[in-house]
Amino acid sequence: MNLELRHLKVVCAIAETGSVTKAASTLGLAQPALTAQLQRIERTLGGPLFERDRRGARPTALGELVLARARVLLPAMKGLQDEAARLAGAVDTPRRYRFGGVNSPILGRLVHRLAAEQPQAQITTYASWSVDELAQLVANGRLDYALTGVCGDSTPSAEFGLSWREVAVDPVVVLLPERHPLAGRDEVSLVELRREQWVAAPGDGCFGDCFAAACARAGFTPRKLYETDVRGSMDLVEAGEAVALCQATFRPVAGLVTRRLAGAPLRWRLMLGWHPEAPAAGFADLVLETAVAAYTDSLSPHPDYLAWLAENPDFGLRGRAIPPAPVDDAVDGVRTA
Template sequence: MDLELRHFRILLAIAEAGSLTKAAAALMLSQPAMTTQLRRIEASFGQPLFERSVRGVAPTRAGELVISHARDAVTSADRIRSYRLRPTADLEPVTVGGCSGPLMGHLTLHLPAALSNPVSFVQFVSTGELLGRVGDGTIDAGCLVDLDGFGAAPAEDVLVDVIGLEPVAVILPAGHPLAGKERIALASLAEETWLLPPNDPGCDDYGALADACGTAGFTPRISPHRIGDLSILCDLVAQGIGLTLAQGSARAREGVVMRRLAGDPLLGRHLLALHRASPLIGARPLLLDLARDAFAARCAKRD
């Protein structure tokens, strides 16, 4: 595992709190997520960084050394972030667009404080429309989600960074015979009807599902409904109209359950798109840092 700034913050929070529970609360993570993250960090070093006892946790000798360097890294990063970046001399207003996913919400909270430029945010329903608006320069940056291997190619002048990959989950009625399984083989859903969102030129949802189902040995039966609102989709699933797909860390609604597919045959890509001529191009490292923080927090909640 490649260590990132968020991992250093976790180590510092644990060292300061002397408790995984208190550190988890300080970082707004669940204790299981905190424990999982610490286990992965320690595995990357090949040795324990904290000693556990009934009184809490304390750094090992190796942990003290790592924490010392982590503190320097975090202090330097915070000092850099404290500078208000000026992509243009005349403080040109900038606009950031977003679709579903965690990235836009995180940028909405943190980007205005890091930029001198006035920032506005616009939500889009269609990934294709958002990507097109970044391409023609009417939106300076965009946060979007597509399906790995089935997203649209960006315009030549648009830089697209993959922030992370997230397994796609299936949403079933709570009373479905397979609802009790932790993972569900896609082949076991061959007789089901699938509810998909409206056609989106930025992401071929049908093509992705058909490809995964074809590999599993069947052709999916698709409902004529085309609905993008997850709440409405969950209502239809709960009533037995069909099944649907969602990002793996989405929140399940009443009457339905979300389950990972065995082998994760479908992956969502969380992306940051930026036009080369955008006034935000100088702030690209900051945007990527904030987007990765948002994705990491989402994954921690899922774990």
């Protein structure tokens, strides 16, 4: 592992708080994750940086050396970033946007809005099933932003030092063939689908575990859960082999319908991530605002869902104002959860 500035920040946080637990709270990390990160840093540097006991964490001689260097390097890097930002101050918007997405339902609309508002900008996209892969690419400077989703109230791993902001929260719904006995209902309880086989897009998050837990609360164990891409999911549903888990803004093809799950037992949080020390961080608020507008665009084909959101303020934009109307019609992005 190569030592990075974020590792020096971890060492400084532990020294300043005198405790790995307190440092984890300060950095917004889980204590086991920070402990594992400290162990990797110590292996890289060749020895322990702290003596740890019930009284807290105190720097070793090696730790004092690292802290002395970190307290010089971190302010110097911050000064460099501030000077670079001032030098680039004449540029109001970046010349390129490099997005990574995990089956994002709004990536197409986000790109559409940015391209319309900034015709000279270079916009590229990269797709992956793995949130961790995208986070690593952002941390390494190969992508500017990651647009992904997480289950429930969870957040993407903090291991890569990214800043994450919520765009919106949607209930997970079920995709059925029109001929399904429950397709005529607006809402279906999870237990009514207990004899079905299921399909969803793959990923490295906790969605599979959350789904299994929701089924257990409903009193059953789900049958086979297939994993495939969006087109494969739709094919399995169309063939009557499975029902799919998908987002509420998913717009199915003819012959398929989406139906809400009663009580919204599963939620999907759409998140935007960037590295706080990268140039892209200076434009993160702009991109987040555009992502929120792209999400709002995705709601327009779903008047029933819009009405449901009005009665369920814990979903959707969760208190944010509705952004302006889209610049013009864009092709709808699709995704299974």
